[in-house]
Amino acid sequence: MARSSVSRRTFGKLVGATGAGVAGAGTLLGTPAHAAGWVTTGTPVSALSSFDDTMMTFMQARGITAGQLAVTYNGRLVLARGYANNSTETVQPTSLFRIASLTKSLTATAILRLVQDGLVGLDDPITSLLSFIPPAGQSVDPRLSQVTLRRLLQHLGGWDRNLTFDPLAGDAVIAQALGVPMELRREDILRYMSGQPLQHDPGSTVSYSNYGYFLAGRVIEKVTGLPYETYVKQKLLAPLGITRMTHGSSVARLASEVSYRSQYSGPTALDNSGTIVPSPYGTFSMNLHDANGGWLASAVDLVRWSTMLDGAGGLLTSTSLAKVTAVPATGVNDSGWYYGLGWAVRPFSTSTGTKYNLWHTGSLPGTYSLLVKSYQGMSWAVLFNQRDDPSGLSYADIDSALWTAAGKVTSWPTNNLWSTYFGPWSTVVDNTTSGRFTASTTWAVASTLAGRYGTSYRRARPVAASDVAWYKVNIPETGTYRVEVWYPASSGNNAATPYLVATSTGSKSVYVDQRSNGGAWRSLGTFTLTAGDANKVGVSRWASGTGYVVADAVRITRV
Numbered sequence: 001m002a003r004s005s006v007s008r009r010t011f012g013k014l015v016g017a018t019g020a021g022v023a024g025a026g027t028l029l030g031t032p033a034h035a036a037g038w039v040t041t042g043t044p045v046s047a048l049s050s051f052d053d054t055m056m057t058f059m060q061a062r063g064i065t066a067g068q069l070a071v072t073y074n075g076r077l078v079l080a081r082g083y084a085n086n087s088t089e090t091v092q093p094t095s096l097f098r099i100a101s102l103t104k105s106l107t108a109t110a111i112l113r114l115v116q117d118g119l120v121g122l123d124d125p126i127t128s129l130l131s132f133i134p135p136a137g138q139s140v141d142p143r144l145s146q147v148t149l150r151r152l153l154q155h156l157g158g159w160d161r162n163l164t165f166d167p168l169a170g171d172a173v174i175a176q177a178l179g180v181p182m183e184l185r186r187e188d189i190l191r192y193m194s195g196q197p198l199q200h201d202p203g204s205t206v207s208y209s210n211y212g213y214f215l216a217g218r219v220i221e222k223v224t225g226l227p228y229e230t231y232v233k234q235k236l237l238a239p240l241g242i243t244r245m246t247h248g249s250s251v252a253r254l255a256s257e258v259s260y261r262s263q264y265s266g267p268t269a270l271d272n273s274g275t276i277v278p279s280p281y282g283t284f285s286m287n288l289h290d291a292n293g294g295w296l297a298s299a300v301d302l303v304r305w306s307t308m309l310d311g312a313g314g315l316l317t318s319t320s321l322a323k324v325t326a327v328p329a330t331g332v333n334d335s336g337w338y339y340g341l342g343w344a345v346r347p348f349s350t351s352t353g354t355k356y357n358l359w360h361t362g363s364l365p366g367t368y369s370l371l372v373k374s375y376q377g378m379s380w381a382v383l384f385n386q387r388d389d390p391s392g393l394s395y396a397d398i399d400s401a402l403w404t405a406a407g408k409v410t411s412w413p414t415n416n417l418w419s420t421y422f423g424p425w426s427t428v429v430d431n432t433t434s435g436r437f438t439a440s441t442t443w444a445v446a447s448t449l450a451g452r453y454g455t456s457y458r459r460a461r462p463v464a465a466s467d468v469a470w471y472k473v474n475i476p477e478t479g480t481y482r483v484e485v486w487y488p489a490s491s492g493n494n495a496a497t498p499y500l501v502a503t504s505t506g507s508k509s510v511y512v513d514q515r516s517n518g519g520a521w522r523s524l525g526t527f528t529l530t531a532g533d534a535n536k537v538g539v540s541r542w543a544s545g546t547g548y549v550v551a552d553a554v555r556i557t558r559v
Contacts, residue, residue, distance in 0.1 A: 037086065038056065038084070038085055039083075039084040039091075040052070040081060040083055041082040041091060042081040042092075042093040044081075045078060045413055045415065047411055047413045048409060050405040050408035051081075051402070051406075052081065053405070054401050054405040055069050055083055055382070056083060056085070058397075058398055059083060060085060061393055062389045063085075063086075063390075064386055065084060065087040065385060065386070066083070066084055066085075066087060066089065066097075066258045067085075067091065067382070067384050068081065068082050068091055068299040068383045069381070069382050069383075070093065070302065070303045070381050071303070071378070071379070071406075073377055074377045075377075076414075076417075077300065077303065077418045077420075077421070078413050078415055078417065079417075080093035080417050080421060089258065091258060092256075093299065093300055093421060094256065094298045095257065095258050095298060096246075096254060096256050096258070096298055097257070097297065097367065097369065097383040098362075098367040099293075099295050099296065099297045099302065099367070099369045099383065100293045100367050100368075100369055101210075101292065101362035101363065102297070102361075102362045102371050103213075103291065103292060103362070104213050104292060104342045104360065105360055106236060106295065106342075107153075107232075107291045107292070108213075108216070108324070109236055109308065109316065110216075110220050110231060110232055110236060111149055111219065112323060112324070112341060113236065113316065113320075114220065114223055114224070115149075115320070116316060116319075117432045117455070119223050119224075119455065120223055121149070122148065122149050123148045123149070124148060125144075125145050125147060125148055126148070126215060127144055127145045127147075129219050129222060129223065130215065130219060132144060132190070132194040133191060133194055135177075135178060135192065135194075135195050138194075138195030139195065140194055140195070141196070141198045143198050143202055144198065146158075146201070147198075147202045148202075150341075153212070153213075153342060154328045154331065154339055155208050155331070156202060156331065157202055157211075157215075158198035158201060158202040158204070158205070159198060160199035160200060160205070160207040161208070161209070161210075162207065163199045164196070166210055167189055167196075167210075167214075168210040168211060168214060168289060168292060168293075169210075169284065171183075171184050171269040171288075172267070174188060174189065174192045175188070177192060178191065181271070181272050182269055182270060182271055182272055183250075183270045183271065184285060186288060186290075189211075189214065190218065203329055205330070206330065206339065208339075210289070210292040210293065211292075213291050214288070214289075214291055217292070218291075220291070223455075224454070226454075229246070229247050229290065233245070234430075234454050235315075235430075236308070236313075236315055237305075238555075239314060239315060239427055239429075240304055240305065240308065240315075241422045241423070241426050242305060242422075244256070244297065244301055245297045246296055247290060247296065248295065248296045249286055250282055250285055251281050254296070260366025260367060260385050260386065262365045262366050262388055263388055263389060264278075264365065265278050265283075266279055266283040268282040268283065269284055279365035280364070280365045280366025280367070284364070297383075299380075299382065299383050300417075300421045302371050302381035303371070303379050303381050304422065305371075306373045306379050309321065309324070309358065309373055314434065314436050317434050317435065324342065324358075325340050325356045325358070326340065326341075343358040344360060345357075345358055346358075348375060350375075357372070358373045359372040359399075361396065361399075363387050364387070365387065365388075366385060367383075367384070367385065368383075368384040368387040368395040368398075369382070370382045370398060370399060370402075372399070378406055382402065384398075424558040424559060425557070425558040427473060427474075427555070428553060428554070428555045429472070429553065430553035431445075431454075431456065431457055431458045431553065432454060432455065436471060436472045437469070437470070437472070438472070438535075439470070439551065440467055440469075442460050442541070443458040443459065443467075443551060444458065444459055444460065449489075450519070451488040451520075452519075452552055453486040453487075454553070457487065457488060457550055458551040459548040459549065459551070460541050460548065461541070461546070462494060462541055462542070462545060463542065464542060465542065466540065466541075468538040468540045468541075469538060470535040471535065471536060471537045473533070473536040473537070473554075474532070475531050475532060475534075475536065475556070476558075478504065478528070478531045479528070479529070480526055480528055480529075481526065481527060481557060481559060482523060482525070482526050482556070482559050483523070483524045483525065483527060483536075483554065483556055484522060484524065484554070484555040484556075485499060485522055485524060485553070485555075486521055486552050486553040486554075486555070487514050487518050487522075487551075487553075488552065489514060489516050489517060489518025489519065490514070490518070490548075491515055493515050493548050493549075493550055494513075494515075494543050494545055494549045495514075496512070496513065497511065497512050497513075497543055498510075498539070498542060498543055498549075499511070499524055499537065499540075500538040500540055501524060501525075501537055502534065502535060502536050503528055503529060503530075505528070508527060509540075510524040512524070514547070514548075514549070515547065521555055526559055529556070536556065537554045
């Protein structure tokens with residue numbers, strides 16, 4: 001396969017620049033002493049030893065103390081490894097790292113899901129979705145009305161940090177201009193930028209924009225009424241069984257999170273003290289970077305996330321997935337790659353049509369990340385706990401190094417580690433999951449009650465007739481499964497809402513008092529379900545009383 005790795009590395013400077021300019025070249029720090037030697041975790045796979053060799057050689061040359069790699073082949077997780085070099089900490093395959101700009105693939109997918117659910121349009125102007133109120137004496141650039149969601153996600157919004165500065169890396173500048181203290185709030189960024197001119201006409205020039213994805217995060221919150229993180233966890237991660245991923249903190253570290261290193265330090269962006277801190281811990285605000293670079297993940301989580309591009313979890317329909325790789329109006333590189341919706345894309349002409357390699361890199365002080373999904377059935381994610389060191393060697397070179405490692409594999413193993421790191425099979429279907437929920441028009445869409453799963457739920461009045469809202473689930477194999485339901489509780493709901501479970505021996509009814517115990521998963525019990533893609537759980541209107549019966553979300557887990 002023609003890899004054009006030089007072009008990918010060049011593009012990596014663009015797509016992996018979440019933290020470009022954030023504590024870039026501050027005061028040099030001394031290197032702490034560590035215990036000598038390598039500690040690796042996860043099961044070694046002899047057929048894939050080239051990946052281990054590559055990771056250890058790469059890390060050794062740069063003095064990287066913590067690394068992680070996960071590899072899939074033809075849908076199977078075949079390698080999951082943690083690497084610690086001269087470090088006092090052990091890196092597990094499930095340890096969490098900041099992923100920086102890989103976050104953008106989640107944010108773009110969240111917007112596409114809103115489009116798919118009919119809540120927004122890709123060509124909606126952002127001025128119709130958000131309020132832009134500039135500081136006194138300043139005005140909004142009239143061209144802002146030409147910035148659409150599509151242009152935001154394709155870095156065609158018109159902002160150019162190379163001609164001004166990155167507002168997600170200019171905390172002190174913005175604080176001084178607005179006369180507000182640090183740590184900045186998201187509304188401070190929005191207000192300051194509302195009074196700044198665009199550097200290009202929207203749609204005319206590709207310029208990587210963290211601010212564009214910052215705005216996309218605000219759109220998600222405005223449209224759904226949910227915090228950005230909550231929406232992504234519920235709508236995108238839960239259906240894939242991803243539970244570890246979460247937002248990172250500027251200073252505090254989770255028990256399962258690695259420590260971050262940099263040879264630089266700089267003034268804190270978390271208050272006005274001017275205190276000099278290590279670059280990874282406080283020279284930027286992780287809270288501000290939420291939608292453009294704020295997630296934590298492990299490498300196994302990231303390759304699991306990439307399966308959504310194959311339709312896993314029912315997150316996006318084939319029509320929506322085609323939008324991810326659609327060629328933008330401008331910005332196709334001379335060698336053929338371009339930035340799609342949240343991913344860098346390289347098309348390949350094959351005997352069965354056009355196929356795509358997709359990837360993204362990420363970079364923050366203390367972080368370097370890469371996620372690759374090849375049309376030839378391979379994917380990998382790599383994470384490091386630093387992006388700089390005195391050697392001056394490139395971190396982007398891990399891209400070509402891993403392609404070389406893959407090329408050395410003579411026979412791919414048949415193992416599959418998914419269940420090791422994600423536990424039993426589980427899936428979530430809610431009332432907006434495309435192709436997975438069906439209900440008559442008498443089931444009204446509602447969003448007034450707190451405690452709903454996602455953006456909405458369905459409700460209907462009881463009736464002495466069969467009118468079932470069905471959840472369609474693809475059960476992988478016949479066996480025992482736990483069925484759980486989620487609904488927003490209300491005194492106006494039914495005291496005995498009938499749930500139907502299509503078991504291997506017929507339909508079973510379970511009655512739930514939806515007036516209480518809502519806003520969480522509630523078990524209906526365990527049932528034997530038959531393999532296959534069919535309606536498995538329903539909510540019936542054939543109930544006594546007058547309260548609403550509610551259909552919100554269903555979770556099915558193998559036990």
